[in-house]
Amino acid sequence: MTARKSLLKVILLGDGGVGKSSIMNRYVTNKFDAHLFHTIGVEFLNKTLEVDGNQVTLQIWDTAGQERFRSLRTPFYRGSDCCLLTFSVDDNQSFLNLSNWKKEFIYYADVKEPENFPFVVLGNKVDVTERQVSSEEARLWCQENGDYPYFETSAKDATNVAVAFEEAVHRALAADDKADHLIPTDTVKLHRKPRSATACCS
Ligand SMILES: Nc1nc2c(ncn2[C@@H]2O[C@H](COP(=O)(O)OP(=O)(O)OP(=O)(O)O)[C@@H](O)[C@H]2O)c(=O)[nH]1
Numbered sequence: 001m002t003a004r005k006s007l008l009k010v011i012l013l014g015d016g017g018v019g020k021s022s023i024m025n026r027y028v029t030n031k032f033d034a035h036l037f038h039t040i041g042v043e044f045l046n047k048t049l050e051v052d053g054n055q056v057t058l059q060i061w062d063t064a065g066q067e068r069f070r071s072l073r074t075p076f077y078r079g080s081d082c083c084l085l086t087f088s089v090d091d092n093q094s095f096l097n098l099s100n101w102k103k104e105f106i107y108y109a110d111v112k113e114p115e116n117f118p119f120v121v122l123g124n125k126v127d128v129t130e131r132q133v134s135s136e137e138a139r140l141w142c143q144e145n146g147d148y149p150y151f152e153t154s155a156k157d158a159t160n161v162a163v164a165f166e167e168a169v170h171r172a173l174a175a176d177d178k179a180d181h182l183i184p185t186d187t188v189k190l191h192r193k194p195r196s197a198t199a200c201c202s
Helices: 020-029 067-076 092-096 098-108 135-144 161-181
Strands: 007-014 042-051 054-063 082-088 119-124 150-152
Touching: 007 020, 007 098, 007 161, 020 042, 020 054, 020 082, 020 119, 020 161, 042 067, 042 161, 054 067, 054 161, 067 098, 082 092, 082 098, 082 161, 092 098, 092 135, 119 135, 119 161, 135 150, 150 161
Parallel strands: 007 054, 007 082, 082 119, 119 150
Antiparallel strands: 042 054
């Protein structure tokens, strides 16, 4: 059996303003800034945690949600181990756009088996009183789109932020274990031709 991954790339996607940077900052620095600027392109922060007695470094990629930054963010999708699809519970359009974010990710990350890729869905800003998306609607979407885990988070008061990242880590490691099992490591043989003394170029 192959060793488990010790570096996981987790990427946050979703409309501009839903709180991706705030969620990352809350998780890594335990701080909240009510006056953040929009992200341009991508930014990342690392956090190391212990999983089943092993150190795992989470590399969290925060992307720019605004449409005009699309070409700046998409080159960074490849190699992601988990994708956090994020919307804001006080913004119905950001919820309706989840399908587009999923499609964009699958295309630019070049995901070979989308049905097996670990997505986790975050409904952020649950501290606000004016909701436009109910928990039921969001859970139904998750169920119908691949049985994704759903977390209602608040970067502002830290609700469910850590637990959502922990789930992302577990999903990513489980997907990695599954991929390992598909590779019959005991039957792989490298065939090398012996180097001929007379072959090649002089
Ligand atoms: N009430 C509340 N406000 C939040 C929460 N998370 C983020 N915000 C606010 O929402 C605004 C946008 O947050 P960002 O974290 O910059 O959003 P983003 O998704 O990274 O936006 P882009 O960089 O444009 O993609 C900021 O004013 C935040 O302070 C939350 O959980 N609750």
